[in-house]
Each structure stands twice: as structure tokens, then as C-alpha cells.
Amino acid sequence: MQHAVTLVENACQFEPAKAPMRRSQTSSDIALLGIYEISKILTEPVRLERLLTGVVNVMSSFLQMRLGMIVILDGAGDPEIVATAGWAGDAKGRPIETLPQAVIDRLVATATPMVVQDIANDPLFAGSAGSGGRDLKGRVSFLGVPIKADDRVLGTLTIDRVWDGGAQFRFDEDLRFLAMVANLVGQTVRLHKILAADRQRLLDERRSLEKALGDELAARGRVPAPKVGGIVGESLPVRKVLETIAIVARSNSTVLLRGESGTGKELFARAIHDLSPRKAKPFVKLNCAALPESVLESELFGHEKGAFTGALAQRAGRFEMAHGGTLLLDEIGEISASFQAKLLRVLQEGEFERVGGNRTLKVDVRLICATNKNLEEAVAKGEFRADLYYRINVVPVFLPPLRERPGDIALLARSFLDRFNRENGRKLDISGQAMDLLKSCYFPGNVRELENCIRRTATLARGSLIQHDDFACASGNCLSALLWTGHGKRAPADAVGELAAGRAVTPVLARAPAPTPAPSPAPARTPAAETGSAAPLAHPSAAAAFPGGPAHGPHGPHGPHGPSHGPAAPGIPSAGTAPSAPRAADPQTCEHAGDGTCPALGSRLTEKDRLIDAMERTGWVQAKAARLLGITPRQIGYALKRYGVEMKRY
Numbered sequence: 291m292q293h294a295v296t297l298v299e300n301a302c303q304f305e306p307a308k309a310p311m312r313r314s315q316t317s318s319d320i321a322l323l324g325i326y327e328i329s330k331i332l333t334e335p336v337r338l339e340r341l342l343t344g345v346v347n348v349m350s351s352f353l354q355m356r357l358g359m360i361v362i363l364d365g366a367g368d369p370e371i372v373a374t375a376g377w378a379g380d381a382k383g384r385p386i387e388t389l390p391q392a393v394i395d396r397l398v399a400t401a402t403p404m405v406v407q408d409i410a411n412d413p414l415f416a417g418s419a420g421s422g423g424r425d426l427k428g429r430v431s432f433l434g435v436p437i438k439a440d441d442r443v444l445g446t447l448t449i450d451r452v453w454d455g456g457a458q459f460r461f462d463e464d465l466r467f468l469a470m471v472a473n474l475v476g477q478t479v480r481l482h483k484i485l486a487a488d489r490q491r492l493l494d495e496r497r498s499l500e501k502a503l504g505d506e507l508a509a510r511g512r513v514p515a516p517k518v519g520g521i522v523g524e525s526l527p528v529r530k531v532l533e534t535i536a537i538v539a540r541s542n543s544t545v546l547l548r549g550e551s552g553t554g555k556e557l558f559a560r561a562i563h564d565l566s567p568r569k570a571k572p573f574v575k576l577n578c579a580a581l582p583e584s585v586l587e588s589e590l591f592g593h594e595k596g597a598f599t600g601a602l603a604q605r606a607g608r609f610e611m612a613h614g615g616t617l618l619l620d621e622i623g624e625i626s627a628s629f630q631a632k633l634l635r636v637l638q639e640g641e642f643e644r645v646g647g648n649r650t651l652k653v654d655v656r657l658i659c660a661t662n663k664n665l666e667e668a669v670a671k672g673e674f675r676a677d678l679y680y681r682i683n684v685v686p687v688f689l690p691p692l693r694e695r696p697g698d699i700a701l702l703a704r705s706f707l708d709r710f711n712r713e714n715g716r717k718l719d720i721s722g723q724a725m726d727l728l729k730s731c732y733f734p735g736n737v738r739e740l741e742n743c744i745r746r747t748a749t750l751a752r753g754s755l756i757q758h759d760d761f762a763c764a765s766g767n768c769l770s771a772l773l774w775t776g777h778g779k780r781a782p783a784d785a786v787g788e789l790a791a792g793r794a795v796t797p798v799l800a801r802a803p804a805p806t807p808a809p810s811p812a813p814a815r816t817p818a819a820e821t822g823s824a825a826p827l828a829h830p831s832a833a834a835a836f837p838g839g840p841a842h843g844p845h846g847p848h849g850p851h852g853p854s855h856g857p858a859a860p861g862i863p864s865a866g867t868a869p870s871a872p873r874a875a876d877p878q879t880c881e882h883a884g885d886g887t888c889p890a891l892g893s894r895l896t897e898k899d900r901l902i903d904a905m906e907r908t909g910w911v912q913a914k915a916a917r918l919l920g921i922t923p924r925q926i927g928y929a930l931k932r933y934g935v936e937m938k939r940y
């Protein structure tokens with residue numbers, strides 16, 4: 291075998307620790323301490339090169355060594371130096387000398403430890419500067435061990451040291467120590483290789499799905515999007531999402547549905563299931579934000595009888611319930627770090643145990659995850675595991691906010707009114723002016739807010755034709771409208787005034803200020819999202835559509851009253867306190883006070899109003915409303931009780 295020893299780009303180099311551990315104290319205690327320190331380093335969530343550099347560096351504190359090196363074989367079996375300690379480096383810190391190729395080859399080929407007492411007299415080292423090549427007083431000895439996992443040699447771990455000719459060195463202790471370190475390193479390298487291969491497979495899967503989708507869309511031309519029960523919308527962004535889900539439904543790939551609250555993520559998840567070969571099997575969902583971790587674990591994986599207080603009987607979890615079908619994990623961005631690790635294991639290995647159980651269960655489940663969180667940002671901040679992100683982000687599907695497809699508002703409004711009429715034996719209709727008013731609305735709570743608005747207005751309508759002044763905004767009672775005023779938005783109450791004066795309503799969207807520029811590179815927002823062409827899998831404005839996404843919508847990073855708003859506890863944060871929203875000190879004196887754009891008007895809302903508004907927008911899911919307001923689910927529970935707010939169920 292004749293390999294060139296190449297240097298891994300960015301291989302780090304450390305000087306040996308300044309105060310090495312006293313050799314005289316070498317004992318099993320010290321070795322154990324060294325192994326403990328090294329095992330701690332190896333579990334850090336950083337790149338392999340950094341981990342291994344940390345290992346060689348720590349080794350120099352526990353062994354009498356001058357130079358250390360870890361070499362890992364690449365996919366073609368070529369050795370790459372990934373970490374060194376003590377070797378002379380060039381200006382960039384990369385070692386300018388390396389071990390002779392033959393030494394590494396020998397270690398790899400024999401897969402057994404190697405000791406050379408005096409390298410100056412060893413032919414393997416002949417003529418090379420292979421031990422660091424500097425003027426040394428004394429003999430240089432060399433120790434090397436193979437790095438193995440599953441009986442395969444993955445690389446080598448080598449050190450050398452200067453021997454001043456004194457007492458005989460004890461190599462056996464150090465070799466044992468090196469073998470233990472190599473064993474730990476081997477397992478880590480194996481895991482990293484599996485993860486890298488896994489990630490590559492997922493990327494390939496995604497690429498081939500994107501290609502299949504692109505080919506199919508190109509071949510189809512302008513064939514109408516599939517009709518999916520319950521989904522209303524004919525705008526281009528919705529048609530594209532429908533076309534996408536019809537194609538991805540055929541595969542088993544994990545889908546990540548992304549979009550603001552109320553854009554229909556759950557509805558589209560159901561549609562993917564209904565369009566898939568799994569449609570006759572269960573569709574099971576779980577909101578990850580709604581439950582504390584311990585409950586989440588037993589909900590998802592099930593539990594055995596007696597697993598915890600109250601576990602009176604064995605219970606199957608949602609994974610088991612979804613066997614053969616589809617599992618939707620909503621609000622996936624909210625799970626804790628330890629739960630991320632548990633979920634990752636299931637996704638990687640396809641198996642799990644019930645809480646309190648030791649039987650390993652395997653299920654056949656197609657996973658769909660949903661989130662309105664900016665996962666990329668969460669990964670960058672270390673809040674969301676990168677390996678889990680790659681696992682769940684195989685096919686990302688972006689659901690556009692309603693404001694980017696105002697053409698769908700009328701269709702949706704009619705469909706919600708039809709449903710209301712059917713359910714209540716009514717024959718209500720909606721006037722043209724009332725429809726114009728709806729079309730001018732911003733709907734920060736998206737389709738859910740429109741649905742609630744129609745239902746509320748229809749319930750209270752005085753005649754059989756809903757008029758524009760039947761809407762809550764006409765009497766200044768639309769909570770959303772009041773909240774928008776803190777963000778330079780025009781409240782629909784103004785639009786009602788314009789309608790009354792016989793003037794055409796300018797859609798609020800058209801008057802909205804430009805979105806805050808993206809702080810980091812993000813897909814450009816397509817102004818004509820309804821008519822433009824979108825990328826096959828990604829909605830062009832998707833990044834901009836996320837609260838907290840790289841490019842924020844007009845409501846700033848967290849939507850109109852996202853977590854960044856004002857003080858969280860103990861009360862309900864007041865609207866209009868987002869950092870991006872200018873505040874007027876006094877609404878009475880504010881120059882905008884009369885035109886509905888006064889930034890301070892939002893603060894007129896009472897805590898109860900804000901509470902109810904948040905609940906309305908989030909479909910009365912307490913955990914979601916809590917997040918919207920930036921308080922804890924427990925606090926929202928107290929607040930609901932305190933104000934005697936009756937819970938609604940949708």
C-alpha cells in the first residue's frame with residue numbers, strides 16, 4: 291500500500307500542554323482521569339477535526355510525549371492528518387513535517403501496536419525527519435496504535451518522546467493508555483462517518499426528489515393542481531404547494547412543513563397523508579409544544595404499566611398508533627435538547643422503547659414535521675441539533691402567508707361562510723363591499739384568523755347579507771386591527787370609513803412598509819408571489835415569511851406580538867413594544883392618533899384582550915398562544931383563569 295499522507299484542510303495544531311502530568315505519577319488513576327477527560331471532549335458537538343485535536347492536546351497532559359498525531363483514512367483509504375500536537379508548523383499552523391508514510395502503512399496493515407525504542411536506528415524512519423526532525427538531546431522513541439472500530443482500521447494514533455538514556459521507559463502502560471484512547475476515538479470516528487453518510491444520503495434523496503418534481507412539473511405544463519379535500523385556494527403559491535405535495539406524497543420521505551401560524555400546516559399534512567399510499571392507515575398528530583418533556587416522551591413512545599405514578603396500564607405511543615400511516619409532529623422547533631437526542635435515535639435507527647420498557651419496538655411511520663420557527667437560526671445558535679435538522683428537513687414545503695395571496699381571501703371567505711350556513715341552517719351571503727374589506731385585511735393570523743372572523747361576523751350578522759360594517763373592525767373591536775396599529779399598518783376601520791365614503795379600498799398590503807431587510811443572505815422576496823414562478827420545493831418568500839426568519843415580515847422578527855414583545859412575566863406583554871415598532875409616548879398627542887396608525891394605540895388593549903386575541907389566533911392552543919405572547923404555558927393558564935376566559939374548541 292503506498293499512500294501519500296495528506297493534510298486535512300483546517301487540521302488544527304496544538305502545542306503540548308505547558309505542564310505535562312508528572313510521569314512518576316503515572317498510574318491507573320491518572321490514566322482513568324485522562325480517559326475521562328478525553329471521553330468528555332469526544333461528546334462535544336463540534337467537527338471531528340476539532341474533537342481529535344482536543345484529544346491529542348489532552349493526551350500531552352497525561353503522557354510524557356513530545357509529538358502526537360492522529361491520522362484518519364479517507365473514503366479511498368488514503369491517510370489524512372486530522373490532528374497534531376507538537377509538530378513544527380508553517381505560517382498557517384499546519385505541520386511541515388509528518389511521519390514517514392511507511393510507519394502509518396505498517397500500523398494500518400498490521401493493525402497492531404508498534405513501539406520503536408530508537409527511531410534513529412530504525413529503517414522505517416531512515417532518512418526522514420519523521421519524528422519532528424529537530425536537534426534533540428537523547429534518543430527518540432515512537433509509539434503507535436491503530437484506531438479501530440468494528441474490527442476495521444480507521445486510522446492511527448501516534449506519539450513520540452525523547453529518551454535521555456536514563457531509567458528504562460515503561461512502554462506497556464503508555465501503550466495501554468493509547469489503545470484506550472484509540473478505542474474511544476475509533477467509536478467517535480465511526481459515528482461521525484455514519485452521520486456524514488446519513489446526511490449525504492438525505493441530501494441525495496432531497497436532490498432526486500427535487501429533480502423528479504421539477505421534471506414532472508415541466509412535463510405537466512399548466513395542468514390544474516390536484517383537488518384536495520378541505521383545501522381552498524387557487525393562487526399560484528397554493529397551486530404550487532398542492533403540486534408539490536401530490537408528488538412528495540408518493541414517497542416516504544420526511545416532509546418539513548413551514549409557515550406562519552394559521553397558514554394551514556396541519557391541513558396540508560393531512561392532505562399529504564390522504565394523497566399517499568398510506569391513506570387507509572392512521573394519520574396521527576402530536577403538538578410538541580403543548581406538553582412537558584416527560585409527558586411528550588410517553589405520548590410519543592408510549593409507556594409500560596407502572597413506568598411512573600399514574601401509569602396504571604400499558605399504553606401505546608403515537609409512533610405505534612401511526613404504524614403503517616403518517617405521524618405529524620407539530621411545533622418540532624420547540625422540543626428540548628434532550629428530547630431532540632431521543633427523537634434522533636428513533637429517526638436514525640427506526641426503533642424505540644416504551645417509557646419504562648425494555649422491549650425494542652420497530653414501526654413503519656411516515657414522518658411529517660411542522661414548524662413556524664426559523665430552524666436554521668436555531669441550528670446556528672446551537673438550540674437545534676444539526677443532525678436532527680437534516681433528518682427532518684428532507685423535503686421542506688413552505689406555506690405562504692395569506693397576505694401574499696390576497697386572491698384566495700374571497701374563496702376562503704365563501705367557503706367558511708358556506709360551512710357556517712350548513713352547520714347552522716342559515717343562508718347568509720356576503721356583500722361586495724364586505725368582501726372588498728376582507729380582501730384589504732392583513733390577517734396576521736392567516737387563514738385561521740379569516741375563518742374566525744367569518745364565523746364571528748356570521749354569528750352576529752343582523753340581516754341575511756353580511757355588510758362591511760358588520761365586521762368587528764367597523765366598530766373598533768377587531769383586536770388584530772388594534773394590534774397592527776403599533777406597526778405602521780392601517781387598520782381596516784379606516785377601510786370601513788373609506789367604503790362608507792364610497793371610495794375604493796386600497797389593500798392594506800399595498801400600503802405596508804417594505805419588509806425589514808434580511809440581516810443574512812436570504813431568498814429574495816417575490817412581490818408578485820401570486821403570479822410569479824416559484825422554485826419547486828421552496829416558496830420564494832418562505833424565508834421572509836417566518837416569524838424570526840432571516841427576512842422578517844412587516845411585523846418584525848416575531849410577528850405582530852411575538853416573543854420579543856415587551857416584558858413577558860408576570861402579565862401579558864403589551865402590543866406595540868417590539869423593538870422595531872416605534873412607540874408614541876402619548877396617543878393623544880401623537881400625530882397619527884386620528885388616522886389609525888398611532889403606534890401607541892395598541893397599548894389600549896387590556897391584558898384580557900391581548901390574551902383572547904392570542905388564543906384566537908392560535909386556535910385556542912394554550913402553548914402556542916403562550917409563545918406568541920412570550921410567556922410560559924403555565925402563566926397563560928393562570929391568566930385564562932384569572933380573567934375567566936372560557937375555552938373554545940375548534
Ligand SMILES: Nc1ncnc2c1ncn2[C@@H]1O[C@H](COP(=O)(O)OP(=O)(O)OP(=O)(O)O)[C@@H](O)[C@H]1O
Nearest residue numbers: 520521522523550551552553554555556557737738
Ligand atoms: N387553504 C386552506 N383552505 C381551507 N382552510 C384552511 C386553509 N388553510 C388553513 N385553513 C384552516 O385554517 C385553520 C388553521 O389551519 P392549521 O391549523 O392547519 O394551521 P397551522 O399552520 O397548522 O397553524 P399553527 O402553526 O398555529 O398550528 C384550520 O381551521 C384550517 O382548516
